[in-house]
Each structure stands twice: as structure tokens, then as C-alpha cells.
Amino acid sequence: MTANAHSPAARSARLGLRATPEQEVLLRRAAEVAHKSLTEFILESARLAAEQPLLEQCLFMVSGSQYQALMDLLEQPGQPNEGLRDLFARKAPWENA
Incomplete structure (x- = not known):
């Protein structure tokens, strides 16, 4: 059985970041509007941002x-x-x- 992405067991890596007070207010407001915890909101936003450049890397093998x-x-x-x-x-x- 695999751990759910939201369970504590699944999230064992710790990330640290620093933000300006304005950035923190913005992130907290956005998380509240999205009905998510600050951690969930930041991780989801970061994941989406990280996936984009990776998805743009396409390799096609042809003869x-x-x-x-x-x-x-x-x-x-x-x-x-x-x-x-x-x-x-x-x-x-x-x-x-």
C-alpha cells in the first residue's frame, strides 16, 4: 500500500524557504481562497511550476x-x-x- 500524498508518511522531505512579509500575506490569502493549507498551496503551486519546464522537454526518436x-x-x-x-x-x- 502506498502512502497518500497528503499523509504525513508521504511527506518526509523538509523544504525551507524565506519570503518577504508581502509574499507571505499573498500566499496565505491565496491558500485561504483555495481552501488549502499554506503548505498544500505552496507545494501544489511549486509542483505545477516545476512540471511545466519538464513537460516542455520532449525527445522524439526517429530514424x-x-x-x-x-x-x-x-x-x-x-x-x-x-x-x-x-x-x-x-x-x-x-x-x-
């Missing part, structure tokens, strides 16, 4: 001929695309306010 085929495609001039033209002609949602 030499597959790689060359991709490079050949990338070297070709772009083709007109009505869908993209329409998308880029629209205002962003935050510009409509």
Missing part, C-alpha cells in the same frame, strides 16, 4: 530517413491556410473588453 523527411517538409514554403488566416484576423478575447 535518419524520418528526420530527413521532416527537415524537407520544414524547408518547403508555407501554404495558404484559410483557417489560420481567419484565426489570426480575430481579436484576442482580452482585446474585446
Whole structure:
């Protein structure tokens, strides 16, 4: 049986950090709004922030001929695309306010 991520047994590593009083107030307010303990809020936020650059690291294994085929495609001039033209002609949602 594995320990739940919220159980004391699962959280045996201790992290220390220092924050400005303003940062502490902000974190405590955000944790309260999220209905989480300060520790839960900080750990979840830090985990999400840590996952992002790791998820952006993608490794694709392909054969030499597959790689060359991709490079050949990338070297070709772009083709007109009505869908993209329409998308880029629209205002962003935050510009409509």
C-alpha cells in the first residue's frame, strides 16, 4: 500500500524557504481562497511550476530517413491556410473588453 500524498508518511522531505512579509500575506490569502493549507498551496503551486519546464522537454526518436523527411517538409514554403488566416484576423478575447 502506498502512502497518500497528503499523509504525513508521504511527506518526509523538509523544504525551507524565506519570503518577504508581502509574499507571505499573498500566499496565505491565496491558500485561504483555495481552501488549502499554506503548505498544500505552496507545494501544489511549486509542483505545477516545476512540471511545466519538464513537460516542455520532449525527445522524439526517429530514424535518419524520418528526420530527413521532416527537415524537407520544414524547408518547403508555407501554404495558404484559410483557417489560420481567419484565426489570426480575430481579436484576442482580452482585446474585446
